[in-house]
Amino acid sequence: MRVLHVVTLHTPTHAFGGPTRVALNLTRELRARGEQAVVLALGDGFEGPLPRTVDGVPVKLFRARHVLPRFEVSGITSPALLARAWSFIRSADLVHVHLMRDLVTLPFALLALRAGRPLVLQTHGMVDPTEKPVARLVDTLGTRRVLRKADAVLYLTERERRETAAVVAPEPIAPSFRLVNGVRPQQWLPHRRASASGGPPTVLYLARIQEGKRPQDFVAAMPAVLARHPGARFVLAGPDTGALAGTLELAERLGVAGSLEHLGALDGPEVFDRLRRADVFVLPSVQDAFSVSVLEAMSVGTPVVVTATTGLAPDIERAGAGRVVAGVPDGDNGPLIGRAVLELLEPAAHEKASQAAWQLVRDGFTIDAVTDALLEIYRRVGAPGGPASSPAD
Known part of the structure; x- marks a missing residue:
């Protein structure tokens, strides 16, 4: 055909x-x-x-x-x-x-x-x-x-x-x-994560850097996480489609720029390498119908934080594959996301969500x-x- x-x-x-x-x-x-x-x-x-x-x-x-x-x-x-x-x-x-x-x-x-x-x-x-x-x-x-x-x-x-x-x-x-x-099923490798070895955690945003995906909410979540995990690293990856400058300016205003790493666009093996090295994947978008990036993160067992208005939210919540926050389209969702990340950095919660995320993809996606x-x-x-x-x- x-x-x-x-x-x-x-x-x-x-x-x-x-x-x-x-x-x-x-x-x-x-x-x-x-x-x-x-x-x-x-x-x-x-x-x-x-x-x-x-x-x-x-x-x-x-x-x-x-x-x-x-x-x-x-x-x-x-x-x-x-x-x-x-x-x-x-x-x-x-x-x-x-x-x-x-x-x-x-x-x-x-x-x-x-x-x-x-x-x-x-x-x-x-x-x-x-x-x-x-x-x-x-x-x-x-x-x-x-x-x-x-x-x-x-x-x-x-x-x-x-x-x-x-x-x-x-x-x-x-x-x-x-x-x-x-997405293609991937191997689950929890032992590679910082949270499993006692090292400082890594929180990842990997998507287009545009207003609709709310990268500023990712940055706004940083102070709450850093207050409990001062060594935490936040990685901002993806092509800039209009929101990068404002996102980096917000990090400067909040005093967290030193904990934020901007990588730009990734491709191929780089994507899965970063997903596997992350402890939590965050996509604060309030409009994604069904994010492939979220599926890819879960496929390697990385717990995710998404908003309730995204298409995968019901599946994530039902499976316990991460955390779903209410999210306000034009509001500051940073504190909600920060609390969700902190919950997933707790060892028991992280392990449970990691396995659930990996299983969710294998069972249905x-x-x-x-x-x-x-x-x-x-x-x-x-x-x-x-x-x-x-x-x-």
Whole structure:
């Protein structure tokens, strides 16, 4: 089966985050099953030729043109890509679009409908009701149509399903299926942690450094933790997408900059090395639908602290895989996060949460199980089975 995964953007620092990582992970697993899958996206921030593979996954990247800079990611496209869109779609057996209101994924979804190809949409929490005039115009011009006419719409959480359906209401949305994110199971190595050896603990933030993920709450939690663990180290890792300067300034104002290490973007083995060395992983985001970073942290047995509004919060709370704090979208959640981190640094609580985190991923969020579910959805929407040639070069 020839599967074309269409996602908006890939950069050297993975600045677009979750949707691209999900597309790459699913494509890798589909190819391991004998399917011919490829990722199609814009490439931005590269010096020299655009890569043809990312983490071993075949990709077809076209250099991004910032035609509407005011709209950031939604305002980039590639005339060369759009000129070849029809041939890419016609050479695929199924088109899987990681949809947002933009100038790449929405045109591909519309063209797939026109070509009569099975169309699967995955919104990653990016398409929800809005009062923004331009977004509402885009919905009128195309978003509602593809959400109604697609063969399947994939959602991560019940909240995402309701919000996506509300975009097309009162008309019905296309058949919807839950598909969670998944990661590869990892080895649990609790003996490597500082908390197990009596050394100073390490607290890690590893995600895009942007306002919506609330890295300032990570820093605001530092004073409470340092009061009890003066030698604690806080590691801030991830590409800067607008919030780094303010986050570092806050650390200076709070007098904790000396305990904060900023690493920038990490990739490949570096990510899991840092996750394994951390005692607690913190992602204060109040808007993540289903963070892959949180899943990766739990896959190596690192307890996590998240807010109640993130998609994984119910699973984490139910399993005891970390701590869930209430979280206020525009408030100071630092003290709540600090208390949660301190709880998880207690040896007994840490060991219990570590094993629960590792087990939670193995029981419900492996990429193998996710790929099984995805292939079943593909079959239900009428995609042909069996290996085939790759989509057009």
